Amino acid sequence: MTAIYLVLAYLLGAIPTGYLFARFVRGVDIRTIGSGNIGATNVLRAFGWRPGLAVMAVDMAKGALVAGPLAAWLGVAPGGWLAAAGGLAAVLGHDYTVFLAMRGGKGVATSAGVLLVLAPRSTLATLALFAVVVRATRMVSAGSLAGALGLPLFLWLLGERQAPVLCLALLLAAFVWLKHIPNIRRILAGTEGKISFGRRPDEAAGAAGREEDTGERR
Template structure:
């Protein structure tokens, strides 16, 4: 189990550290995505700076960064040691936020968090995702949808416990990720409260 823990955490962090938004921006426009648009190395800023196609590519790849290490851990140890897939997923998110390959300057980890939680807590994350998507469609604030996803996933996991048991390690992970999301989005929260947050569809250069 120790070997599985070390290998899956190591894999999760290294995979998470691959910044696809940075690599695509460098390849397509010869720019650093972290100094363009909002400055965030993620799918939303890729949409603003590079357009729809690259943004979808980054979104899918960033989600897979969360899915792959969790599935590797699950295939290795199954549900017998739920802490191992939980930590593998956490390592991928840490890698995305603080990537070793890019001087520890990464994104906010939303898409990778979606990949992790959708794998471990499918129904709670699905409900939270629907709420988040509706909020984005109505308000056009991606940051609001990201925050709602992070908050509602652990809430839904607790609410669904009488109907579908999830390992408490997964629920505690979702609570930790909610705190991380709030911290990483603290500037977005300030702008949301002041009404100055950027809306999706507003292209930045």
């Protein structure tokens, strides 16, 4: 049962939502647009806020389904070590999807979905921090990095510090920072791409095309 859960968790996380949206709804390969990113941020820049938020929501749902309904269906104890391992498998599936030759995203939304089930209060606080930082800086990467730092602190302060959940949160936070190393370099250099609230999709796509990073995936 453990192996089945982890395999299903990986495969569910590996569904490349942004790529599928762009391919089957818009008829394009998202990897050839803007930054080449397959995640919600590049979808937002290329096609607008609604598609971007929809992709983000589905990526979050993948993580939530693994930590919630899938775990319950297979009799996995909520908040235990196996549930945490399943959440990690889902994020790894998103980041290294077998459906796109092991190239995927950066796992931020899928991580949020997992932790929204395992530690809802702390995750909601983290999402609020993410939104505030993105609004202030207009950089999704900055919001993601701030959220990764804030989540373990919120877990401790809000009493959701069960060992499996806290260990998973620390691991995912470290992983988010590792995946964002190119973004960190651009932030420090002042060249990180920014979103513009209310910008038309074609203008946003043009801005994304000026980003330096074409190899990393959110």
